[in-house]
Amino acid sequence: MQALTSGEGPWDADSDAPALVGRATIDDVAREAGVSTATVSRALRQHPYVAESTRQRVMTAVERLKYVANSNAARLASGQSRTVGFIAPMLTSWYTSELMVGVEEVLTHERFDLLIGTANSASRERIFRGDARFQQHIDGVILVDVFCGDDGARRLAALDTPIVVLGEQLQRITSVSVDNERGARLAAKHLIQLGHKRIALVGGHNDLDVAKNVPTERAKGFRDTLQAAGLRLPAAYVQDGDFTIPGGHRAMRALLGLPKPPSAVFFMSDEMAFGALEAVRDAGLRVGHDVSIVGFDDHPVAGPIGLTTVRQPVREMGRLGARLMLDTLDGFGTVRHHPMELTLVERISSGRPA
Amino acid sequence: MQALTSGEGPWDADSDAPALVGRATIDDVAREAGVSTATVSRALRQHPYVAESTRQRVMTAVERLKYVANSNAARLASGQSRTVGFIAPMLTSWYTSELMVGVEEVLTHERFDLLIGTANSASRERIFRGDARFQQHIDGVILVDVFCGDDGARRLAALDTPIVVLGEQLQRITSVSVDNERGARLAAKHLIQLGHKRIALVGGHNDLDVAKNVPTERAKGFRDTLQAAGLRLPAAYVQDGDFTIPGGHRAMRALLGLPKPPSAVFFMSDEMAFGALEAVRDAGLRVGHDVSIVGFDDHPVAGPIGLTTVRQPVREMGRLGARLMLDTLDGFGTVRHHPMELTLVERISSGRPA
DNA sequence: CTGAAAGCGCTTACAG
DNA sequence: CTGAAAGCGCTTACAG
Numbered sequence A, B: 001m002q003a004l005t006s007g008e009g010p011w012d013a014d015s016d017a018p019a020l021v022g023r024a025t026i027d028d029v030a031r032e033a034g035v036s037t038a039t040v041s042r043a044l045r046q047h048p049y050v051a052e053s054t055r056q057r058v059m060t061a062v063e064r065l066k067y068v069a070n071s072n073a074a075r076l077a078s079g080q081s082r083t084v085g086f087i088a089p090m091l092t093s094w095y096t097s098e099l100m101v102g103v104e105e106v107l108t109h110e111r112f113d114l115l116i117g118t119a120n121s122a123s124r125e126r127i128f129r130g131d132a133r134f135q136q137h138i139d140g141v142i143l144v145d146v147f148c149g150d151d152g153a154r155r156l157a158a159l160d161t162p163i164v165v166l167g168e169q170l171q172r173i174t175s176v177s178v179d180n181e182r183g184a185r186l187a188a189k190h191l192i193q194l195g196h197k198r199i200a201l202v203g204g205h206n207d208l209d210v211a212k213n214v215p216t217e218r219a220k221g222f223r224d225t226l227q228a229a230g231l232r233l234p235a236a237y238v239q240d241g242d243f244t245i246p247g248g249h250r251a252m253r254a255l256l257g258l259p260k261p262p263s264a265v266f267f268m269s270d271e272m273a274f275g276a277l278e279a280v281r282d283a284g285l286r287v288g289h290d291v292s293i294v295g296f297d298d299h300p301v302a303g304p305i306g307l308t309t310v311r312q313p314v315r316e317m318g319r320l321g322a323r324l325m326l327d328t329l330d331g332f333g334t335v336r337h338h339p340m341e342l343t344l345v346e347r348i349s350s351g352r353p354a
Numbered sequence C, D: 001c002t003g004a005a006a007g008c009g010c011t012t013a014c015a016g
Helices: A026-033 A037-044 A052-065 A071-078 A094-109 A124-129 A150-158 A180-193 A213-228 A245-256 A270-282 A314-329 B026-033 B037-044 B052-065 B071-078 B094-109 B124-129 B150-158 B180-193 B213-228 B245-256 B270-282 B314-329
Strands: A083-088 A113-118 A140-144 A163-167 A174-178 A199-203 A238-240 A264-267 A292-297 A308-311 A337-340 A343-345 B083-088 B113-118 B140-144 B163-167 B174-178 B199-203 B238-240 B264-267 B292-297 B308-311 B337-340 B343-345
Touching: A026 A037, A026 A052, A037 A052, A071 B071, A083 A094, A094 A113, A094 A140, A094 A270, A094 A314, A094 B094, A140 A314, A163 A314, A174 A314, A180 A199, A180 A213, A180 A264, A180 A292, A180 A308, A180 A343, A199 A213, A199 A245, A238 A245, A245 A264, A245 A270, A264 A270, A270 A292, A314 A337, B026 B037, B026 B052, B037 B052, B083 B094, B094 B113, B094 B140, B094 B314, B140 B314, B163 B314, B174 B314, B180 B199, B180 B213, B180 B264, B180 B292, B180 B308, B180 B343, B199 B213, B199 B245, B238 B245, B245 B264, B245 B270, B264 B270, B270 B292, B314 B337
Parallel strands: A083 A113, A083 A140, A140 A163, A163 A174, A174 A337, A199 A238, A199 A264, A264 A292, A292 A308, B083 B113, B083 B140, B140 B163, B163 B174, B174 B337, B199 B238, B199 B264, B264 B292, B292 B308
Antiparallel strands: A308 A343, B308 B343
């Protein structure tokens, strides 16, 4: 970018800056400061052995020339990509993008790049054994909703790539996790305490063969709680909502079409619960009265529309995950599990059965 | 990343690949194919003057070695950053992130990187005259909700950096735009036709001194339509909702607290309308009956909750904007304006006045 | 159509 | 604490 042509105000050119053809390089700075490029490089990266006076001179030259290091050259020379991969089964869900924002926030601050990837069943193999984008030039990978059992986890841990898992806990892999079973228990208990007997469950990813852990754990917590209360969960009361808004809509319609529809439904994500709203309305019923609904996430729209939900601090999980990755890359890499708190937020979408 | 340790299934090592210490470089490929590195480079980038048989041999070697070019080296050598900047006043709104997803989609496909930036009043100057991240190593900039009048537009156009503007139309700058005035007119007309006389307006960015164009244009279309219908718009009926959910909540609460509250409100974004929902509920009123609400965007949750809104194809706008940027960078850079269609989607949040 | 070689702008042992 | 120099892995005129 060059200086602007003329005129006043915020779009003005900065007339203080020395005229340059193209951008200043490290050589320009070295010349200006009267030192070698090596010294400039060291001064700029907080290298310990640089005289304070030298550092000052370098900084002055940097300011004057508005020098910014060419990161391509820096990465090539140092062999460090300063890039972290981010892999999730579904990039468009609120949950995923919120995690991504958190991750991006701290990574950008540390001048790292983020490489985004989806992980459906077709691509998951490629990713770990040679996907074009991930095969090289990546320092580590942040995984969301990992799609593997204990066995897969063991193999993941054996990779020589730093890995951080978000949203669940895996053996021998650093993670920022949430107790999914407990979250589902909170939701189930809440509905049981309200007096509901016919409670349905809407999850997803049943046929994707990816991202199985999260729905599996939530389903378990839910079933266990119902069972402990002596309640049945008929097969027809378990629907696949695909973790999307339209999926939630379909699932709810199916449930309401049953001979004996449930009086309450737990959705494993708020977005699915949002989709359900329309189905309830179309059936001429009222949420919170005729049908109670509980979601999972605490999406920003959950509050405004009064959705009872299991809240998880998603953005915070993303931030923490990124920090753990950075720690690992810095060599402070003991495997750690960071549990995040889950809380039930009661709002008006759940009430006593009619 | 290295091969996995052992075991079967999707986490297996690929035993066909030649053992390599580190990654294959262009030299490895050249050796394997029996050609020079220059030829490998040409073959890989669809250079016209490469014999078909040579290209085949190179490709085979690439496959065998699972070669992937080091983009840092490629960018350094070619002098092309293959990076596009994306600047918006508010990164967390649905509108902005949806645009970003669209942009990211086509940019990634073309192996371009995206550099994200916010543009509040404090930083907008820096961006164009020397922000560390944008000063260099960027091929072009995509601007959302540009914050300048005709004068600013003229200066923007004079920059030697390719620019594409999203969401509105500016003199002499390529854009993917929407007729904001018309959108607001659609909303106003709809409410007027339903019989409303007391109609309020909730916009935002009033004190940010950024992103003024969009709210200004929408306000104009709205005012003009009311005036043409002989309706007044008292100052108290114009509120700042900050383009956020909490902002919409506050604005609605203020409106409902008025001695003579409006019977209908037009929000310049769906998210603000979402925030209003809670305020309406808290006041013991019903949306679509006691108060009609119209939004702008057609956010994914608008359908499920039945929000009447002015729909704009946001993701599509992002995609198109990215393509226009790529065209510009390829030298096909005539200034063009691509208008996108706006349509009113009538749902249950708007009805006849009580 | 292909190769030898310079060069992109940094970083980093290696000396001093 | 600092400098000279090699090298990171590509691309691209320049010859042929």
